[in-house]
Amino acid sequence: MNTWFSLPPRRLYTWRAPQDRPGNIVRNQIDFVLVNKRFSTTVSRAQTYPGADVPSDHCLLTISIKLKLALCKVNKGQIRKLDTSKLQQEEIKSDLRNKLNQKLEHIKGQTDQQPLEVWETVETTIKNVTIECLGYEKRRSKKKWITDEILQLMDKRRQHKNTNHDEYKRLNSLIRSDIRKAKRKWLEGECKEIEYLQQIHNTSEEHKKMKEASGMYKKRPPGIYTDDTNKFIIEANEKKQLWEEYITDLFADDSREGLKDNQFSESLSGPPILREEIKKVVMEAKDHKATGPDGIPGEVLKLIDNDNIDVLLKIFNYIYNTGHFPRSWLRSTFIPLPKNSNA
Known part of the structure; x- marks a missing residue:
């Protein structure tokens, strides 16, 4: 060298x-x-x-x-993500809204089920309707504007390499033209989303989206864990212990100690959750975020009509008053469940 x-x-x-x-x-x-x-x-x-x-x-x-080694990831099963990018098409978005609200309207009429059973039905319904209308994301090229048609043309072009120079040249010109059109269309969509973020005064997401569109955005490295003495934590068991202590302190509630059979007194209950509160939280949720344990994107919840919000209202008030919640909401196994809980 x-x-x-x-x-x-x-x-x-x-x-x-x-x-x-x-x-x-x-x-x-x-x-x-x-x-x-x-x-x-x-x-x-x-x-x-x-x-x-x-x-x-x-x-x-x-x-x-300058060497960059590949990260060896343990295969824990492929997690398929819903293709929420299709919601930018008004036809698909309208179809999903109509089907979703029709199903929820039928569920709202069922009054013989317990709230947690209703949530299981709602969760399954939303997932099935979303998968039917949107489907799952397909593995694409690193360039976001590359379409399936362009990838098919590339495969066809590869077949003529070193065999038919004229056909290879023709397909290459066609691919370059389609790429320019697809990139222009993708940039127009990005600009519309940036304008929307500007209208709702979401400056952080706006600047992030601008950097993504210009190719200047880079993911931040993962955070470094430290304890109370500013000592670096590297071992997995120590990280788990740190998170357990953080969650315990975060959800600590001394006023609930001594209660038996998970029965809360009236002095600990506050005013019920309102429909407007749920609607506000749902509409202010950021798009393109990772889903929770239920796997439901926030963009889909925004399509629920005001009348069908009552289904969620009943479930949330039940959880708020009793402390019982679906087990599927747990993200980790070290979060303790309430004693004698039916959740």
Whole structure:
């Protein structure tokens, strides 16, 4: 690698002969760094340091390597995500809204079920209707504007490589044209979303979306865990213990200690949750966020009409008054359940 770079002679020679004098320069390049061809492009510089304090007639030879190793992920099963990008199409969005509200209207008329049983029915209904109308995301190219049609043309172009030059050239021109159109259409959609974020004064998401559209956005590295003494936490068990302590302190409620059979007194109950409160929280939820344990995107909940919000209202007030909630809402196994709870 130290023969690949164009550097001054003083950065290239690796050995100085015993007869080397100011008037008699005898210096050669006899030491080399061998790098596998696969990683040869990771070397950014190779040079010697003649002034290094080394007790030898050989010079210190160093190379700079920028290496990014692949992250080995454990396959825990593929998590399929719903294709919420289809909601930008008014026809699909309207169809999903109509089917969803028709199903919820039918569920609202059933009064013989318990609230938690109603939630299981609502959760299953929303999932089934959403999957039917939107489907799951397909694995695409890294470029978001590449469509399935363009990928099919690329496969077809690959078949004519080194066999039919004219057809390959024609398909290549067609692909380049379609890519320009698809990218222009994608940018128009991004601009509309940026304008919407500007109208609702969501500046953080607006700037994030602008950086994504311009190719300047980079994901932040994961946070570093520290304890109360600012000591770094690396082990998985220590991280789990830290989260357990955080959740315990976050949901600690001394006023509920001593209550038996999970029965809350009237003094601990507040005013009921209102329909307007639920509607406000749902409408202010950010789009394109990871779903909760139920797997329902926030964009789908925004399509529920005001009349059908009563289904959620009944469930939330029941949870608020009794403390019982569906077990599927638990994200982790170390969150303790209330004693004698039916959840």
